[in-house]
Amino acid sequence: AQSVTQPDIHITVSEGASLELRCNYSYGATPYLFWYVQSPGQGLQLLLKYFSGDTLVQGIKGFEAEFKRSQSSFNLRKPSVHWSDAAEYFCAVGRSSNTGKLIFGQGTTLQVKP
Amino acid sequence: DAGVIQSPRHEVTEMGQEVTLRCKPISGHDYLFWYRQTMMRGLELLIYFNNNVPIDDSGMPEDRFSAKMPNASFSTLKIQPSEPRDSAVYFCASRGTGNIQYFGAGTRLSVL
Numbered sequence: 001a002q003s004v005t006q007p008d009i010h011i012t013v014s015e016g017a018s019l020e021l022r023c024n025y026s027y028g029a030t031p032y033l034f035w036y037v038q039s040p041g042q043g044l045q046l047l048l049k050y051f052s053g054d055t056l057v058q059g060i061k062g063f064e065a066e067f068k069r070s071q072s073s074f075n076l077r078k079p080s081v082h083w084s085d086a087a088e089y090f091c092a093v094g095r096s097s098n099t100g101k102l103i104f105g106q107g108t109t110l111q112v113k114p
Numbered sequence: 115d116a117g118v119i120q121s122p123r124h125e126v127t128e129m130g131q132e133v134t135l136r137c138k139p140i141s142g143h144d145y146l147f148w149y150r151q152t153m154m155r156g157l158e159l160l161i162y163f164n165n166n167v168p169i170d171d172s173g174m175p176e177d178r179f180s181a182k183m184p185n186a187s188f189s190t191l192k193i194q195p196s197e198p199r200d201s202a203v204y205f206c207a208s209r210g211t212g213n214i215q216y217f218g219a220g221t222r223l224s225v226l
Contacts, residue, residue, distance in 0.1 A: 043207075045217070100213075
């Protein structure tokens with residue numbers, strides 16, 4: 001079955017510390033992978049995406065993610081977290097054909113301590 | 115572009131009433147998606163359209179839910195009759211040729 005797992009429901013880090021959010025997927029076809037961020041009361045905003053090519057992708061707001069096919073993972077990282085990064089983060093997987101459908105993980109809530 | 119526009123942002127209604135949520139996708143996008151977000155179930159895809167045609171409605175919870183897309187710039191999600199368990203945030207998203215979904219700000223629905 002196709003699925004996305006974000007093992008950490010809630011993470012707290014100190015401002016300035018590094019961050020890694022985990023994402024594992026189960027998908028039969030070549031996946032497209034996404035990370036979205038949702039601030040309170042807002043919709044989801046795309047942080048970054050992986051379609052093909054370089055497995056380390058850069059996104060907005062200083063985020064990056066690395067696709068590891070052997071581990072079926074697409075972890076999100078940031079070297080130094082800012083208080084404004086507090087939000088909920090969603091990993092999603094889609095198909096490389098043109099169906100348009102995405103499967104989302106349950107989300108990870110990030111809290112940033114001053 | 116103004117992005118995906120949803121209305122209303124908040125809706126409070128009583129059980130048994132009809133609720134209509136509205137969405138205007140980004141101009142030129144040919145896919146439109148309706149999602150529901152709850153604490154218990156996370157983000158669920160309800161239905162999606164391609165070129166105004168419903169492609170997959172397997173996520174629609176029951177017959178009380180219906181969605182239409184009469185033209186490329188407008189879609190509705192209707193719940194009739196509404197029930198308290200329908201309380202959630204409903205998102206609309208649209209997608210163009212770039213395989214990226216762009217989300218609206220959502221409609222927070224409370225059914226009392």
